[in-house]
Amino acid sequence: MKELTGLGYRAPFHADLINGHPEIGWLEIITENYLWDKGSRRKRLERLRENYELAFHGVSLSLAAPEEFDNKYLSELKVFCDELKPTRVSDHLCWSSTGGHFWHDLLPFPYTEENLNRLVSKVLIWQDKLKRPLVIENLSAYIASSKSEMSEYAFLAALVAKTDCQILLDLNNMVVNSKNFKIDPYKELEHINLNSVAQIHLAGHIDSEHFAIDTHSKAPNEATWDLWQFVSQKKKIPFMIEWDEEIPSFSEVKRSLDQARSLMGYHL
Numbered sequence: 001m002k003e004l005t006g007l008g009y010r011a012p013f014h015a016d017l018i019n020g021h022p023e024i025g026w027l028e029i030i031t032e033n034y035l036w037d038k039g040s041r042r043k044r045l046e047r048l049r050e051n052y053e054l055a056f057h058g059v060s061l062s063l064a065a066p067e068e069f070d071n072k073y074l075s076e077l078k079v080f081c082d083e084l085k086p087t088r089v090s091d092h093l094c095w096s097s098t099g100g101h102f103w104h105d106l107l108p109f110p111y112t113e114e115n116l117n118r119l120v121s122k123v124l125i126w127q128d129k130l131k132r133p134l135v136i137e138n139l140s141a142y143i144a145s146s147k148s149e150m151s152e153y154a155f156l157a158a159l160v161a162k163t164d165c166q167i168l169l170d171l172n173n174m175v176v177n178s179k180n181f182k183i184d185p186y187k188e189l190e191h192i193n194l195n196s197v198a199q200i201h202l203a204g205h206i207d208s209e210h211f212a213i214d215t216h217s218k219a220p221n222e223a224t225w226d227l228w229q230f231v232s233q234k235k236k237i238p239f240m241i242e243w244d245e246e247i248p249s250f251s252e253v254k255r256s257l258d259q260a261r262s263l264m265g266y267h268l
């Protein structure tokens with residue numbers, strides 16, 4: 001069970017992770033927070049790596065952007081992976097830059113055959129360069145294109161079929177989108193072969209009257225826990241809690257991890 005249990009690494013958890021010996025097997029780090037640092041941040045990663053496996057989670061690949069990849073970024077990422085040997089390397093099914101402009105938002109795009117073929121080529125280029133499967137996360141979103149010819153999850157499944165990439169399935173994002181776009185997450189899950197899911201994200205969001213806002217500022221809600229129970233009963237997949245705003249004490253995050261384990265049918 002320990003090898004399945006992960007946590008999104010945040011600096012306030014450092015002392016507990018190093019000194020507390022929690023039942024956690026791996027940590028996810030935000031790639032861009034460490035990629036270019038050879039000083040104190042790198043030392044911190046190397047210290048963590050003595051106790052935990054690492055997963056890298058990128059936010060700037062901009063997979064669906066119209067341009068080709070930034071080769072410098074891919075080369076730097078390859079060196080970073082060779083040095084720290086992460087178990088998984090992920091990024092998002094989105095675009096976040098174009099024409100040299102960068103946004104902090106991870107933006108959706110039309111899920112069309114044309115874009116599928118374009119992204120198949122890009123994923124294959126990434127995988128050829130990095131010599132490992134790219135793990136791609138489904139998005140939470142607030143806008144959707146009327147040009148889409150399939151759902152995001154059907155698009156992801158087709159990408160897996162054509163490239164052997166893997167999926168980072170964010171169940172909170174599915175719940176957020178279920179409210180924002182009136183989709184049924186259980187129906188969408190029918191597109192996904194769980195054997196292609198390398199990792200799960202669990203997080204919390206804020207519900208307003210008409211839509212959900214993906215804040216990662218609280219524990220997962222009941223709908224996300226229900227989805228997690230449904231998925232985890234079918235297949236045991238590495239999972240983690242993501243918490244990015246209003247970061248609580250380590251013991252509170254640990255409670256969410258314990259709840260996740262309990263819903264899988266495992267008790268410490």
Ligand SMILES: [Fe+2]
Pocket residue numbers: 137170173201242
């Ligand atoms: Fe996520």
